[in-house]
Amino acid sequence: MDKxxxxxxxxxxxxDYYVAxxxxxxxxxxxxxxxxxxxxxxxxxxxxxxxxxLGNCYKFFPEGTIHIIGINSEASINTPHIxxxxxxxxxxxxxxxxxxxxxxxxxxxxxxIDYIQDSPVFTFSSxxxxxxxxxxxxxxQDYSQYTNxxxxxxxxxxxxxxxxxxxxxxxxxxxxxxxxNIITNITRDIFYDFVRKSxxxxxxxxxxxxxxxxxxxxxxxxxxxxxxxxxxxxEIAMYKANAADLxxxxxxxxxxxxxx
Numbered sequence: 011m012d013k014x015x016x017x018x019x020x021x022x023x024x025x026d027y028y029v030a031x032x033x034x035x036x037x038x039x040x041x042x043x044x045x046x047x048x049x050x051x052x053x054x055x056x057x058x059x060x061x062x063x064l065g066n067c068y069k070f071f072p073e074g075t076i077h078i079i080g081i082n083s084e085a086s087i088n089t090p091h092i093x094x095x096x097x098x099x100x101x102x103x104x105x106x107x108x109x110x111x112x113x114x115x116x117x118x119x120x121x122x123i124d125y126i127q128d129s130p131v132f133t134f135s136s137x138x139x140x141x142x143x144x145x146x147x148x149x150x151q152d153y154s155q156y157t158n159x160x161x162x163x164x165x166x167x168x169x170x171x172x173x174x175x176x177x178x179x180x181x182x183x184x185x186x187x188x189x190x191n192i193i194t195n196i197t198r199d200i201f202y203d204f205v206r207k208s209x210x211x212x213x214x215x216x217x218x219x220x221x222x223x224x225x226x227x228x229x230x231x232x233x234x235x236x237x238x239x240x241x242x243x244x245e246i247a248m249y250k251a252n253a254a255d256l257x258x259x260x261x262x263x264x265x266x267x268x269x270x
Contacts, residue, residue, distance in 0.1 A: 014148035015044045015071060019064055020080035020136065021052040028136070032078070035141040040148055048077075051188075055082050057167050058261070061111030062185045062193070066241050068099060068112065076144045079103035080136030088164055091123040091139055093157055100147050102140045107167030121157035172196050179204045179267040183259060184243060190252035194265045196244040205269055212236055212246075213266040214257055232256075 016036060022028040033045050048067060052059050060081045068077060076099070083104045085091045094101040094109050096118035103109055105122075125139050146153045172181040172195060181196040212219040214234070223235040232251040239245045244265070247253050254260065 012074070013042055013044055014040070015046060015075045016144050016148060017046045017048050017071065017075060017077045018050070018080065019048040019052065019060060019077065020050045021054045021056070021060075022050050022080065022136075024050055028080075028134070031134070032080070032137045032141050035137050036145055039145045043148055046071075052081055057082065057107045057111070058169075059185060060108045061167055061169075064101075064108065065112035065114060068101075069097065071099060073098035074100075076100045076147050077102065078136060078140045078144055079108055080140065081108060082106045083135040083140065084133065085135060085139075090164070091125070091135065092160070092163075093121045093123055093143060093153070095119045095121075100144075102143055104135070105164045107163075107165040110163050110165075111167040111169055120160040120162065122160050123157055125156045169195060172200055174204060177269040179269070181244070181265040181267070183261050183263050183265065186254045186259075186261065189247070190254040192246040192254050192257075192259050192265075193239065193241065194244045194246065196265065196267070197242050198238040198244075201238075201244060201267065204267065209270045211268045211270065213268055226250075 018029065018032060020029065029050055036043060036045060049063055052063065060079060064079065079101065085104060089104045089106045092103060092105045096113050096116055101109055123139060123143060125143060143153060143156065172179055179196065181194045183192055184195045185193040187193065209220065217234055219234055219236050223229060223237040225237065226235055226247055226249050229235045229249050231249050233249060235247050235249060237245055248256060
């Protein structure tokens with residue numbers, strides 16, 4: 011049997027014991043496993059960040075991979091714990107909108123998890139529930155006794171689309187990475203369908219950009235480069251500089267393209 015892979019995506023950071031406790035729970039019951047840290051630096055409680063990160067990396071993992079998503083993971087009536095099987099992989103999370111954003115309507119099966127944890131404390135779901143279900147799946151055990159089939163998600167994080175208003179395309183910030191590069195919700199297709207053969211300006215407070223680059227290094231150090239990354243979205247960067255900070259752009263900022 012191939013060694014199973016379990017990934018972890020959380021907002022726990024690295025200064026506390028939480029990540030180690032999850033790994034210890036898994037390894038105490040399943041030693042022949044690869045545990046992969048996707049990230050533990052998600053901004054606390056950020057559905058949008060977690061969905062973007064997971065959606066851009068799960069497809070590179072092999073079939074059978076099990077993903078634990080420990081963000082906003084406390085269960086409630088409106089956000090039950092769920093197991094999703096999609097792309098021949100498994101995703102364990104709370105029904106809080108992360109998985110519909112990440113999986114983007116691909117074919118899937120959704121199950122509510124009904125697992126009675128050994129611990130009388132209910133604040134560490136990623137260890138007491140998610141890790142236990144991941145071990146069951148990885149070891150080939152039948153998890154059906156702990157799950158009930160659902161027809162869909164309770165919460166769908168609906169990623170808003172750019173809006174065309176005359177000669178103005180209005181988008182917004184989707185993600186800001188560790189280099190402070192800005193990823194917008196404007197896709198390559200949406201952009202080129204809007205501008206067609208017209209000239210354009212991408213509007214900023216201090217600079218307007220009139221061309222699309224191919225890479226970060228197409229511009230000089232600290233100059234703005236706008237291009238479409240491998241994820242397919244418009245990315246705004248400053249070569250070897252912090253674009254989000256220097257341009258004053260955050261998650262609440264709009265991104266405007268003017269057609270001329």
